[in-house]
Amino acid sequence: MSIVVQKYGGTSVGDANRIRNVARRVITAKQSGSDVVVVVSAMGDTTDDLIKLARQISDKPSAREMDVLLSTGEMVSSTLLAMALENMGHKAISLSGAQAGIRTDATFGHALILSIDPGRVVQEIKNGNIVIVAGFQGVTKDDDTTTLGRGGSDTTAVALAASLGASVCERYTDVEGIFTADPRVVPRASKLKEISYDEMLELATYGSKVMHPRAVEMGQIYNVPILVASSFNDYPGTLIHGGLMEIRNKVTAITQDMDVAKITVVGVPDTPGIAASIFEPLAKAGISVDTIVQNASIQNITDLSFTVTKGDADKALRIVGPIAENVGARECVADTKLAKVSIIGSGMQNTPGYASTMFSTLFASGINIQLITTSEIRITVIIADDKANEASVALHKAFELEK
Amino acid sequence: MSIVVQKYGGTSVGDANRIRNVARRVITAKQSGSDVVVVVSAMGDTTDDLIKLARQISDKPSAREMDVLLSTGEMVSSTLLAMALENMGHKAISLSGAQAGIRTDATFGHALILSIDPGRVVQEIKNGNIVIVAGFQGVTKDDDTTTLGRGGSDTTAVALAASLGASVCERYTDVEGIFTADPRVVPRASKLKEISYDEMLELATYGSKVMHPRAVEMGQIYNVPILVASSFNDYPGTLIHGGLMEIRNKVTAITQDMDVAKITVVGVPDTPGIAASIFEPLAKAGISVDTIVQNASIQNITDLSFTVTKGDADKALRIVGPIAENVGARECVADTKLAKVSIIGSGMQNTPGYASTMFSTLFASGINIQLITTSEIRITVIIADDKANEASVALHKAFELEK
Numbered sequence: 071m072s073i074v075v076q077k078y079g080g081t082s083v084g085d086a087n088r089i090r091n092v093a094r095r096v097i098t099a100k101q102s103g104s105d106v107v108v109v110v111s112a113m114g115d116t117t118d119d120l121i122k123l124a125r126q127i128s129d130k131p132s133a134r135e136m137d138v139l140l141s142t143g144e145m146v147s148s149t150l151l152a153m154a155l156e157n158m159g160h161k162a163i164s165l166s167g168a169q170a171g172i173r174t175d176a177t178f179g180h181a182l183i184l185s186i187d188p189g190r191v192v193q194e195i196k197n198g199n200i201v202i203v204a205g206f207q208g209v210t211k212d213d214d215t216t217t218l219g220r221g222g223s224d225t226t227a228v229a230l231a232a233s234l235g236a237s238v239c240e241r242y243t244d245v246e247g248i249f250t251a252d253p254r255v256v257p258r259a260s261k262l263k264e265i266s267y268d269e270m271l272e273l274a275t276y277g278s279k280v281m282h283p284r285a286v287e288m289g290q291i292y293n294v295p296i297l298v299a300s301s302f303n304d305y306p307g308t309l310i311h312g313g314l315m316e317i318r319n320k321v322t323a324i325t326q327d328m329d330v331a332k333i334t335v336v337g338v339p340d341t342p343g344i345a346a347s348i349f350e351p352l353a354k355a356g357i358s359v360d361t362i363v364q365n366a367s368i369q370n371i372t373d374l375s376f377t378v379t380k381g382d383a384d385k386a387l388r389i390v391g392p393i394a395e396n397v398g399a400r401e402c403v404a405d406t407k408l409a410k411v412s413i414i415g416s417g418m419q420n421t422p423g424y425a426s427t428m429f430s431t432l433f434a435s436g437i438n439i440q441l442i443t444t445s446e447i448r449i450t451v452i453i454a455d456d457k458a459n460e461a462s463v464a465l466h467k468a469f470e471l472e473k
Numbered sequence: 474m475s476i477v478v479q480k481y482g483g484t485s486v487g488d489a490n491r492i493r494n495v496a497r498r499v500i501t502a503k504q505s506g507s508d509v510v511v512v513v514s515a516m517g518d519t520t521d522d523l524i525k526l527a528r529q530i531s532d533k534p535s536a537r538e539m540d541v542l543l544s545t546g547e548m549v550s551s552t553l554l555a556m557a558l559e560n561m562g563h564k565a566i567s568l569s570g571a572q573a574g575i576r577t578d579a580t581f582g583h584a585l586i587l588s589i590d591p592g593r594v595v596q597e598i599k600n601g602n603i604v605i606v607a608g609f610q611g612v613t614k615d616d617d618t619t620t621l622g623r624g625g626s627d628t629t630a631v632a633l634a635a636s637l638g639a640s641v642c643e644r645y646t647d648v649e650g651i652f653t654a655d656p657r658v659v660p661r662a663s664k665l666k667e668i669s670y671d672e673m674l675e676l677a678t679y680g681s682k683v684m685h686p687r688a689v690e691m692g693q694i695y696n697v698p699i700l701v702a703s704s705f706n707d708y709p710g711t712l713i714h715g716g717l718m719e720i721r722n723k724v725t726a727i728t729q730d731m732d733v734a735k736i737t738v739v740g741v742p743d744t745p746g747i748a749a750s751i752f753e754p755l756a757k758a759g760i761s762v763d764t765i766v767q768n769a770s771i772q773n774i775t776d777l778s779f780t781v782t783k784g785d786a787d788k789a790l791r792i793v794g795p796i797a798e799n800v801g802a803r804e805c806v807a808d809t810k811l812a813k814v815s816i817i818g819s820g821m822q823n824t825p826g827y828a829s830t831m832f833s834t835l836f837a838s839g840i841n842i843q844l845i846t847t848s849e850i851r852i853t854v855i856i857a858d859d860k861a862n863e864a865s866v867a868l869h870k871a872f873e874l875e876k
Contacts, residue, residue, distance in 0.1 A: 123489070124556060153534040153535065166541075
């Protein structure tokens with residue numbers, strides 16, 4: 071019998087009624103003929119509440135203890151879902167990450183899954199149980215509880231689906247699927263029936279908050295199709311999968327990221343080692359640097375720009391300022407009112423014309439482009455953040471993504 | 474270095490401030506030169522809240538799932554205490570029951586400890602850690618979480634103390650120690666410096682709510698001295714231990730239990746098998762029968778009385794009524810307004826006169842005795858519950874227990 075892994079997010083299991091609703095959906099899946107393994111997040115605000123509790127005790131709780139604390143949230147929701155299923159007459163059992171065989175490294179707070187031993191899960195399926203696994207957690211070789219960090223429960227679900235050879239990983243939240251653009255920004259955005267792993271990775275990395283790239287990446291590596299759908303209705307969702315034989319739209323979706331600041335080191339002598347001397351201290355300070363652009367140098371003098379989150383801009387400037395002065399750069403400036411807008415689509419690959427349509431559309435709207443970066447299936451422009459919504463709407467229309 | 478096991482109850486870790494207070498007490502113990510292992514209960518009302526949550530989902534949640542759910546309460550409090558200790562500059566680590574090597578049978582909800590493998594605890598002590606163990610929980614050989622039921626965290630603490638060869642198990646709650654009587658009933662009751670395991674077992678079984686007999690029994694078997702004291706002040710508590718070479722008071726304490734109902738089967742033919750025919754159905758219905766008294770039979774007719782909790786009286790009567798009729802008994806009556814008052818003391822052993830002092834004291838107060846039962850170190854009378862307080866006060870005075 072085929073196995074389906076379903077994952078339900080925190081709002082989907084936010085209270086007793088919603089847990090019962092999830093139980094009914096799980097039963098429907100079971101009755102349609104599959105073995106069902108369910109992964110759950112912690113109920114609603116549980117994780118935030120636990121973090122607040124820890125903060126009352128210590129302003130810097132150890133990562134190991136924090137992980138034990140946070141892992142209880144998913145244990146509570148998984149056991150409540152098992153109770154709900156039993157109450158509706160179905161055999162069910164909850165398993166912690168450790169019991170489900172999810173072995174991780176020991177980087178508490180954002181552990182990486184090393185392997186999954188699905189023995190217990192398989193045995194419980196054979197026993198006729200619907201198996202509920204606490205998401206977001208695993209266990210080290212020393213038997214210590216870890217949490218997986220951002221995107222953790224999704225990653226648990228996809229990893230379990232891979233190790234069980236499941237036919238699909240269905241991921242339910244309060245979001246109906248992947249749209250051609252954020253419907254709050256572009257009212258005429260439409261839901262995609264399917265999207266490739268590559269496109270979804272670009273979307274997730276370049277602003278879409280629907281799904282963390284980590285789980286998508288694992289889905290791609292192990293070729294696990296991921297259905298993104300809502301637990302609050304029965305509308306069809308979006309299937310993230312591999313081989314899309316026919317691509318109807320060359321551009322699949324528009325995404326934007328409002329949290330962008332740009333640091334520019336102006337007039338840098340273009341000598342080897344300059345980039346390293348700037349970016350090493352930033353990495354050591356834990357600042358994630360995103361896009362990096364270096365202009366062609368004129369008379370061995372160049373400008374170096376990079377983007378960080380708005381919250382990191384001041385800190386980055388304080389670190390880079392003295393270095394810039396040291397290497398003889400003219401000045402170091404920050405612009406903290408920026409956004410990224412990207413067009414994404416496998417169909418763009420090796421096909422000219424997309425960039426020029428994008429740029430001319432923005433030009434026609436009077437939007438100035440500050441930086442451009444591209445991948446094989448993505449073109450990103452960095453523009454003023456108060457123009458981002460307008461840019462998305464215009465591009466959505468230009469690339470014929472409207473309903 | 475000697476090991477001290479400290480156990481803190483739910484009110485002692487009820488909020489962040491109280492957890493910090495407990496951390497300070499633990500540090501004091503550590504600084505006085507011992508290795509410290511701490512066992513904690515769940516914070517305040519956590520366990521009740523989790524039970525309420527389960528009830529919202531299912532009116533009869535499975536015991537296995539219930540145990541996973543409830544076990545999270547002690548995990549939260551143990552990890553918060555570890556954080557508090559770390560925040561005060563001390564190395565600390567929290568361990569679940571499973572990690573602390575507490576193996577139990579699989580009777581979920583009231584599991585019995587089979588063995589303790591203290592390897593991890595010993596290792597963490599060697600690593601210089603104060604070890605915090607989540608109370609009330611263990612793990613089966615199949616790696617499933619269990620809870621130990623009533624008196625569970627105390628039992629965890631005493632069992633750990635036994636397996637670690639600790640010098641003492643200190644058990645801190647909001648109660649200052651063991652008193653000669655309940656101070657709310659007998660204002661002149663005084664705190665005992667020490668009490669024997671046997672006496673404490675009788676006290677706990679016959680009404681004192683200070684400590685569940687289970688942990689006392691384990692302390693006795695493994696000869697672990699148990700200090701009962703308050704976590705809210707530094708007054709000396711009461712030491713429960715074995716060989717009391719000198720006993721100053723022959724009677725150590727008075728205790729009362731208000732939750733007593735009596736069922737009497739009147740005019741039973743005194744033939745073999747009658748008692749079994751009555752008590753077997755009660756046991757099967759889960760009714761715990763306490764004192765049983767059968768009068769001497771006259772012309773092969775006897776009266777059979779037994780006590781149950783007030784809540785079980787109706788059910789017991791419904792079960793026993795038809796049986797009584799069947800065996801030709803005259804009638805079956807219940808009295809639900811009773812209490813037990815007991816005097817307890819190892820000094821009473823083989824010493825006459827205690828019973829007569831007790832009975833004459835009650836007679837002088839105009840209190841009628843309905844049933845009498847005794848052990849080697851206890852005499853219990855069953856009387857009207859509205860006379861219980863008066864009886865306790867009179868007996869406390871008669872046996873010279875006043876301050």
